[in-house]
Amino acid sequence: MSKKNLIIDVKNVSRYYGKEHSLVKALENVSMQVYEKSFLTITGPSGSGKSTLLNILGFLIGPTKGEVFFEGKKMMYDDYDKMAGFRHEKIGIIFQSFNLIPVLTAKENVLVPLIIQKDITEKEKENRAQVLLEAVGLKNQADQYPAELSGGEKQRVAIARALICNPAVVLADEPTANLDTKSAEEVLKVMRDLNEKSETAFIFSTHDPRVIQYAKEKLELKDGRVV
Numbered sequence: 001m002s003k004k005n006l007i008i009d010v011k012n013v014s015r016y017y018g019k020e021h022s023l024v025k026a027l028e029n030v031s032m033q034v035y036e037k038s039f040l041t042i043t044g045p046s047g048s049g050k051s052t053l054l055n056i057l058g059f060l061i062g063p064t065k066g067e068v069f070f071e072g073k074k075m076m077y078d079d080y081d082k083m084a085g086f087r088h089e090k091i092g093i094i095f096q097s098f099n100l101i102p103v104l105t106a107k108e109n110v111l112v113p114l115i116i117q118k119d120i121t122e123k124e125k126e127n128r129a130q131v132l133l134e135a136v137g138l139k140n141q142a143d144q145y146p147a148e149l150s151g152g153e154k155q156r157v158a159i160a161r162a163l164i165c166n167p168a169v170v171l172a173d174e175p176t177a178n179l180d181t182k183s184a185e186e187v188l189k190v191m192r193d194l195n196e197k198s199e200t201a202f203i204f205s206t207h208d209p210r211v212i213q214y215a216k217e218k219l220e221l222k223d224g225r226v227v
């Protein structure tokens with residue numbers, strides 16, 4: 001088997017919140033790698049640093065100590081505009097509570113990240129949205145509003161939206177937390193399927209044994225350290 005390409009290299013990262021007597025060491029000396037086509041779960045008790053790590057991987061917050069390399073480049077978290085551009089181009093984020101825009105249809109929601117993209121024609125945008133909605137099993141729901149969709153369907157719209165810019169990495173913080181068993185299964189199958197068909201790496205934080213069962217790689221945190 002050929003060696004997969006390294007996408008993210010996290011080196012000795014610590015992340016602290018607050019200071020002095022209220023200092024919280026959310027992550028302490030964490031090193032981890034993410035390769036192409038990963039399907040990685042981050043598990044651990046509440047407060048172990050899962051969301052903090054995902055937020056660092058998504059360039060939403062920077063580390064207090066240590067370094068993160070993305071596709072071989074050292075990430076400069078202080079350069080806010082650059083990091084935002086990077087996030088837009090390389091990262092898709094799926095939220096626990098879906099975060100769909102209620103006044104837009106499923107298809108329009110999927111298209112939101114492409115609004116600022118000037119180098120693709122409207123036709124190509126439509127095309128991509130169509131293909132993705134089909135891939136997540138929502139071809140016939142494209143014109144429905146979020147209020148007219150089930151939880152699982154909303155999450156699948158969010159998955160299509162996360163993938164519309166062809167990200168290298170999709171991040172999801174507890175993606176099945178608000179879903180019933182059947183919807184969670186559907187959502188997981190869709191993600192595994194998309195993961196098989198592309199080079200995109202999927203990374204989840206989760207407490208959900210059903211999600212962990214689908215994992216190809218696992219990372220466990222305890223008190224901010226890798227177990």
Ligand SMILES: Nc1ncnc2c1ncn2[C@@H]1O[C@H](COP(=O)(O)OP(=O)(O)OP(=O)(O)O)[C@@H](O)[C@H]1O
Binds near residue numbers: 025026045048205
């Ligand atoms: N913005 C913040 N300011 C201060 N402390 C924070 C902040 N965010 C997280 N923390 C603290 O950092 C630690 C790790 O939190 P984090 O949210 O990363 O854990 P988690 O593993 O995602 O937990 P959960 O399973 O409950 O979602 C916790 O002690 C938390 O209280």
Ligand SMILES: [Mg+2]
Binds near residue numbers: 050051052205
């Ligand atoms: Mg969390």
